[in-house]
Amino acid sequence: MLTVASDTETLAIEPEADIANDDYFASQWTLMWHKFRKHKLAMVASAILIMLYILGIFSSFFATNEPDQYHQDYVLAPPQGIHFVDTEGNFSLRPFVYGIASDIDPDTWETIYKDDTTQKYSLSLFPKGHSYKLFGLFNLDRHFIGVEGEGKWFLFGTDEFGRDMFSRTLVASQISLFIGIIGVFLSFLIGSTLGGLSGYLGGKVDIFIQRLAEFVLAIPTIPLWMALAAALPSTWSSTQVFFGITLILSMVGWANLSRVVRGKTLELRESDFVLAARLMGVPTMKIIVRHILPSFASYLIVSISLGIPGMILAETALSFLQIGIKPPSVSWGVLLQTAQSPRALSESPWLLIPGIFVVVTVLCYNFIGDGLRDAADPYK
Amino acid sequence: MEASSQETGNEPLLVVNDLKKYYPVNGGWFKPPSELKALDGISFTLERGETLGLVGESGCGKTTLGRCILRAIEPSGGKIEFLNGRTYMDILKLDTKSLRDLRAQMQMVFQDPYGSLDPRMTVFDIIAEPLTTKSRISGKKLTERVAELMEMVGLEVKFLNRYPHAFSGGQRQRIGIARALATNPELVVCDEAVSALDVSVQAQILNLLKDLQQELGITYLFISHNLSVVRHISDRIAVMYLGRLVELAESDQMFEKPMHPYTEMLLSAIPSPDPDVKRQAAVDGEVPNPANVPPGCAFCDRCKYAIPKCRTERPELRALQNNHLAACHRAEELSLVGAV
Numbered sequence: 001m002l003t004v005a006s007d008t009e010t011l012a013i014e015p016e017a018d019i020a021n022d023d024y025f026a027s028q029w030t031l032m033w034h035k036f037r038k039h040k041l042a043m044v045a046s047a048i049l050i051m052l053y054i055l056g057i058f059s060s061f062f063a064t065n066e067p068d069q070y071h072q073d074y075v076l077a078p079p080q081g082i083h084f085v086d087t088e089g090n091f092s093l094r095p096f097v098y099g100i101a102s103d104i105d106p107d108t109w110e111t112i113y114k115d116d117t118t119q120k121y122s123l124s125l126f127p128k129g130h131s132y133k134l135f136g137l138f139n140l141d142r143h144f145i146g147v148e149g150e151g152k153w154f155l156f157g158t159d160e161f162g163r164d165m166f167s168r169t170l171v172a173s174q175i176s177l178f179i180g181i182i183g184v185f186l187s188f189l190i191g192s193t194l195g196g197l198s199g200y201l202g203g204k205v206d207i208f209i210q211r212l213a214e215f216v217l218a219i220p221t222i223p224l225w226m227a228l229a230a231a232l233p234s235t236w237s238s239t240q241v242f243f244g245i246t247l248i249l250s251m252v253g254w255a256n257l258s259r260v261v262r263g264k265t266l267e268l269r270e271s272d273f274v275l276a277a278r279l280m281g282v283p284t285m286k287i288i289v290r291h292i293l294p295s296f297a298s299y300l301i302v303s304i305s306l307g308i309p310g311m312i313l314a315e316t317a318l319s320f321l322q323i324g325i326k327p328p329s330v331s332w333g334v335l336l337q338t339a340q341s342p343r344a345l346s347e348s349p350w351l352l353i354p355g356i357f358v359v360v361t362v363l364c365y366n367f368i369g370d371g372l373r374d375a376a377d378p379y380k
Numbered sequence: 381m382e383a384s385s386q387e388t389g390n391e392p393l394l395v396v397n398d399l400k401k402y403y404p405v406n407g408g409w410f411k412p413p414s415e416l417k418a419l420d421g422i423s424f425t426l427e428r429g430e431t432l433g434l435v436g437e438s439g440c441g442k443t444t445l446g447r448c449i450l451r452a453i454e455p456s457g458g459k460i461e462f463l464n465g466r467t468y469m470d471i472l473k474l475d476t477k478s479l480r481d482l483r484a485q486m487q488m489v490f491q492d493p494y495g496s497l498d499p500r501m502t503v504f505d506i507i508a509e510p511l512t513t514k515s516r517i518s519g520k521k522l523t524e525r526v527a528e529l530m531e532m533v534g535l536e537v538k539f540l541n542r543y544p545h546a547f548s549g550g551q552r553q554r555i556g557i558a559r560a561l562a563t564n565p566e567l568v569v570c571d572e573a574v575s576a577l578d579v580s581v582q583a584q585i586l587n588l589l590k591d592l593q594q595e596l597g598i599t600y601l602f603i604s605h606n607l608s609v610v611r612h613i614s615d616r617i618a619v620m621y622l623g624r625l626v627e628l629a630e631s632d633q634m635f636e637k638p639m640h641p642y643t644e645m646l647l648s649a650i651p652s653p654d655p656d657v658k659r660q661a662a663v664d665g666e667v668p669n670p671a672n673v674p675p676g677c678a679f680c681d682r683c684k685y686a687i688p689k690c691r692t693e694r695p696e697l698r699a700l701q702n703n704h705l706a707a708c709h710r711a712e713e714l715s716l717v718g719a720v
């Protein structure tokens with residue numbers, strides 16, 4: 001009655017010709033990517049974030065000065081501009097910076113910095129600078145951009161000890177950018193395990209886990225962080241403190257995620273295609289792995305990407321309050337500590353530049369989260 | 381029931397006996413918990429190769445019955461005997477493993493063509509899933525079998541690698557049917573299988589189901605709230621009301637001469653294409669709360685033929701002439717109006 005076998009070979013080959021740009025053959029992830037690509041804001045945000053992460057990971061390569069080096073002669077120096085045209089109107093294709101001349105204001109006794117137009121230091125690509133170890137493995141002394149020789153270049157100015165803010169901001173981004181990812185990863189593990197159990201098992205387990213989540217959500221976060229952070233032993237190394245803080249952040253962050261996971265598990269457990277699989281005799285674990293988990297992977301990714309900025313802000317807040325990351329480790333929050341006094345704000349506003357990085361990062365994550373949320377349901 | 385099995389000379393494929401499904405209803409603080417009787421003592425048989433239509437209003441337990449038979453829901457009591465080869469097995473007594481083995485014999489076609497297919501799997505994966513579950517076949521044989529199934533339900537084989545979102549409702553329903561037929565089941569429960577489709581597509585799917593039955597000798601339990609659809613496809617029709625069967629008869633007989641006032645009411649509600657036909661009786665009244673069914677006949681509050689006996693004594697489903705079963709005290713004396 002059915003003469004199919006002979007056709008299958010030819011038919012199996014045919015669709016592959018236009019598989020690449022045919023939505024009919026697109027899998028969930030391809031569809032999601034197609035839709036995400038159309039979200040311009042999210043695409044720009046991802047480009048900026050990728051740049052920030054590259055800057056963070058290779059911070060010592062991009063740094064123009066040694067981040068911990070004190071420059072006693074240049075305390076609280078303002079950002080130095082890059083010039084193409086000098087005072088005499090000569091244009092040079094190669095950008096340069098002027099030297100810094102300091103002066104004391106006779107009235108206020110404050111140091112005033114001015115461009116010393118007699119000294120010009122050209123910027124060069126890959127100059128030799130301070131030596132550093134990349135990833136603790138390779139001894140290098142080349143940097144991305146900078147001035148060679150005697151000149152100094154403080155793109156973001158210096159702090160109250162004369163340390164280069166630009167280099168410090170880059171180094172700080174390592175902790176600030178990754179604490180979000182690691183923190184969310186941890187809370188993802190806790191949240192999806194507890195949420196999945198809660199949704200799939202139901203009953204008493206469900207009640208217990210959900211009430212626990214509600215309890216965690218009901219505690220005001222800052223006092224809770226403060227209490228937990230105060231419990232960290234002061235003898236811990238900076239790495240231990242970093243992971244301690246991440247753990248603290250995820251202890252609070254899992255609750256929301258667990259509710260999302262529980263809700264989706266509950267919904268999908270009752271869905272027709274899960275019942276269909278059950279009626280086929282597919283074993284329970286296989287149903288969870290093959291049908292339930294992939295069905296809300298996209299939702300998880302969205303809530304994770306929206307969770308990261310919260311973590312970054314939380315870390316910044318904790319460090320700003322001096323209960324998070326402690327010097328000599330630097331994060332954006334630690335850098336912002338120096339901008340706590342109104343005087344610092346009015347006289348050296350460049351100390352707030354790390355704050356701009358926080359804002360940009362958080363905005364980028366939110367835009368990406370938005371784009372992902374729109375893209376996550378390609379079947380609508 | 382006995383007579384019909386003698387007629388065909390075969391043993392029935394499925395014997396359902398006194399099937400019950402009670403849901404506990406939690407009381408409030410001052411209210412004792414009670415029981416909601418979704419299925420209250422259902423008994424019927426299914427002959428091999430026949431189609432039994434199951435009709436009733438929303439919430440009467442049609443879907444629950446279909447799912448209990450497949451043990452998608454655990455029934456509270458009763459017996460479901462399924463003829464597997466030459467011996468009857470009580471589906472309700474099977475352990476997880478032997479139930480899983482028997483699953484290949486009983487499948488289901490769902491109402492919602494969108495929710496019943498995993499949107500993250502290709503058509504090939506969906507249809508192949510029941511085949512690979514017990515790793516019955518694989519490789520080239522599997523591809524051939526899936527292609528054969530797709531042809532069988534009228535889908536082009538070149539759509540094999542597409543995802544469900546690329547198909548219309550009718551095509552998706554065909555995919556669902558192909559999946560249900562993959563393991564060559566004896567029994568297929570069609571739970572409102574065409575209710576979500578356009579009228580023209582409904583007819584196509586109904587005819588497809590009929591053709592497949594003739595070709596493969598499948599037995600259908602066809603659940604629907606649409607009497608015209610049920611009449612088109614069924615050999616026999618069972619009418620359910622509040623978790624009980626109230627009438628069971630040959631399809632034409634039921635339409636011509638219903639024996640239960642509830643069936644009459646349902647039939648009178650079928651819209652007629654003739655504008656001159658005036659409706660004799662509209663469906664009125666509300667279905668009683670299933671958690672608190674009155675002691676007598678559950679239908680008596682809505683029944684225009686009700687007598688005092690109906691309020692106190694519950695009528696049992698009993699055989700009348702021509703294998704016609706009805707649960708009404710006055711079945712013999714009433715002459716009810718059918719539909720043409």
